Amino acid sequence: MAFHQSENSESLCGGAAFARPDYDRAMRQGAGEVIYGEGKTAEQIAAIASSLMEAGQPRVLATRVDAKKADAVAALWGKVAPGGGAGDEGNEGNVAGDAGKGDAGGVVPCAYYETARLVVFGDMPAPDGDGVVAVACAGTSDLPVAEEAALTAEFLGNEVRRFYDVGVAGIHRLLDVADELRAARAVVAVAGMEGALASVVGGLVAAPVIAVPTSVGYGASFGGVTALLAMLNSCASGVSVVNIDNGFGAAFQASAINHLNSRQG
Known part of the structure; x- marks a missing residue:
């Protein structure tokens, strides 16, 4: 394998x-x-994204970008985007929809998703995975991590179904969507507090479950450590665990599972 260096x-x-x-x-x-x-x-984010796209990467994802920094990236993108161009600010999902022009004169968008704190350079791809990636989160407070996972999975070419506010404190909400979760190729389960959601989902579905502990909770949650340890000690088979608040890592793993058949050979 030859590498471009x-x-x-x-x-x-x-x-x-x-x-x-x-x-x-x-x-x-x-x-x-x-x-x-x-x-x-x-400046560093915009320059790295431009360099990757100049080298042929069709789209670039930047994670953990706050709104103020995203505004600065959008302003810079018109100057450093492949082919140059001028930027216009917009709403969530479209901070600078016309921020750069590609080599062939096409628009290279720069979109910001505030809840997930993600910047996407280039267009989102059409789904090309084997099935659906489900993202389930316990409560509304977990949405930033859940949306990081959901949008990352979409960026990686997956059809994503979102199931939000389905925590175990009102377990009927989770049971109401159990059949839809069972139809997924992989499930990302996002929860803080005691982290029980991942174990319950793991007992309901046959697909791999990627558990994401979040830092949501009161003092004894220890910034997500309690949920992390609970998920690591899950008695449900097929549950794997990523780091605290790591929606990106969970989505990458789920995407790899969802592309196993399409990328063989």
Whole structure:
């Protein structure tokens, strides 16, 4: 396998040596590099995204980007997007819908999803997975993590069904959608507090369940550690667990499961 490498980091990202984008990640892992936005400046995020798209990555995802930084990224995108262009700010899901022009003159959108804190450079793809990825979350307070998972899964080419506010405190709400959860190829279960949702879902469905503990809860939840330990100790078979608040990681795993057949051979 041949890898696309630059001679030095200064040849990347507009001559700045702050990043070495991985242009061959899609060839190795089935999905291109994703930018972790927390701790990076707007200038760095926009430059890395531009570099990846110039190298042929059709779309780029940036996670953990707050609204203020997203506004700055949108303003910069018209200057650094492949082919240049001018940006216009918009609403959630369309912060800068005309923020750049591609090499062939087409629009390279830059969209921000505030609840999930995601920036998407380029168009969302049509679903090409084997089935549906279900995202279930226990309560409304878990929505930021659940939406990070749902939108990441859509970015990775999956049809996503959302089942929100189905926590075990009102278990009838979960049982009402049990048949739809059973029809999914993979289920992402997002919960804080005591984290019981993942175990209950794991006992209802045959598909793999990816559990996401969230930092939602009172003092003894220890910022999500209680939910994490509960999920790790689940007696339901087929439950795997990602890190606290890691909706992105859960979606990536669910997407890999949902593309197993389509990517064989």
